[in-house]
Amino acid sequence: MKIENVEDLRVLVETARGGTLTAASKVLGVTPAAASAMLKRLEAQLGQRLFERSTRAMRLTPQGQTLLDYASRALDLLEEGESQLAARSGALVGTVRVAAPSDLTRCVLLPMFDAFLAAHPGAQLALSVSDRVQDVMRDAVDLALRYGELADSRLVARPLFASRRVLCGSPVYLKRHAAPTHPHDLSAHNCLTFEISGRRLATWRFEKDGEWTEVRVDGDRGADDAAIAHQWALAGVGLVCKSELDVWHDLRAGRLVRLLPDWQGEHRPLSAVLPSNRFVPARVRALVDFIAAQFAVLAGTQERPQADDIRRPPHEPGVPAASGRKR
Incomplete structure (x- = not known):
């Protein structure tokens, strides 16, 4: 044989x-x-x-x-x-195939990838951006950046960031609609939903003092791309509940405002995921180490965005008036 x-x-x-x-x-x-x-x-x-x-x-x-x-x-x-x-002098050479969520990639990861490639000119990136959870055991992927807990024992995960979902809206939207003070108030708001792996996330959960409250939400629009729901929220058409990481910079800049600050959203840890039975090339290990270091800096930021002052001035002049309905 x-x-x-x-x-x-x-x-x-x-x-x-x-x-x-x-x-x-x-x-x-x-x-x-x-x-x-x-x-x-x-x-x-x-x-x-x-x-x-x-x-x-x-x-x-x-x-x-x-x-x-x-x-x-x-x-x-x-x-x-x-x-x-x-390779020359042990430089990293070859392609790293990465799968990552849509909004996280656009809002957080792209500068990290750019910095890594600038530091390692012999490396290339093949990026697959989707809110579909890709199978790193079967798909042509070296590394997946994934939210949530892992159920597959064949995978190896390196924790990157302990993120939670946060409820937020733009100052433009909040000038026209009273900010919710309890999760049940969301029934009166235009809630922007999106799909992950074909499942619409229309049930939002919040925790306070160890007790969870679950709310079924609705709105006049939804998308199969979480980044679109994010953009709608920035445009002032409704409220969105997303990972803290996805809206991190917008919260800090005041383009979005965190709501229900006394309530905690669902825990959505971010991990770097690799198949346990596959050899991990040096370039993949190096990228994981680099991203982990970047997220460690982000996690160490002195003040995590906790914006709850809806009177702050909007930072996006010319944002179109929203049609967010009150139902």
């Missing part, structure tokens, strides 16, 4: 990720027929069937799953070795 061509292993990995030979062929830049021939050659060499074929997709056999785990690690090691041979 001998694997004669490393490209055959790439077909195995990409077919498992994409679910079809056609998807694998697109990633590898070969025809579907060529990808099929490479997979058949690998199965013939091993004397094992690696996939169960169907008209819609291909499913790994137990033997295929076993080989996939080792093949993924072997290809990662090979890529890292090639990168280090090409």
Whole structure:
């Protein structure tokens, strides 16, 4: 039993990720027929069937799953070795594939990525921005930045920031609508909702003195991109409940105002997530260390935004008047 061509292993990995030979062929830049021939050659060499074929997709056999785990690690090691041979003086070389939430990327991460790439000219970034939670075990991702607790024991998470959701609105909106003093007051406000992985977040939870209050909210608009809900809040059309990190700079600048300051939103810790069974290249470890250091500085900021003065002047001249309804 001998694997004669490393490209055959790439077909195995990409077919498992994409679910079809056609998807694998697109990633590898070969025809579907060529990808099929490479997979058949690998199965013939091993004397094992690696996939169960169907008209819609291909499913790994137990033997295929076993080989996939080792093949993924072997290809990662090979890529890292090639990168280090090409590197000068131990410089970081190669692409880091990162998946991150939409609003967090735009509001916080982009300057961090820019600084990292400036410090390491041999590194490249392939960024996937989405509010869909990507599968770092299957998708072509080296690192995922993810909110919330992890349920998958196959993943390794490095905590980055202990964030919570905060309720906020713009000074423009709050000039026209009385600020809520209790979560139940939200029924009279235009609440801006968004989806994460196809689930609309229309139930907002707040805690005070150890007791949780759950409120079903509604508004005249929602989006499948959290960054859009954020922009609507800045424009003064309603209230939004988002991770403190996503609205950090807007709260500090007064473009948004934190509401219900005596209530705590849901805990939404941010973590750097990697698959536990995959080799971690030096460039990925370096990026995680760099981002962790940046968030440590952010967490050490002397004053976390606790704005509750709705009389502060707006910092965005020309913001359009909102149609936020009171229901």
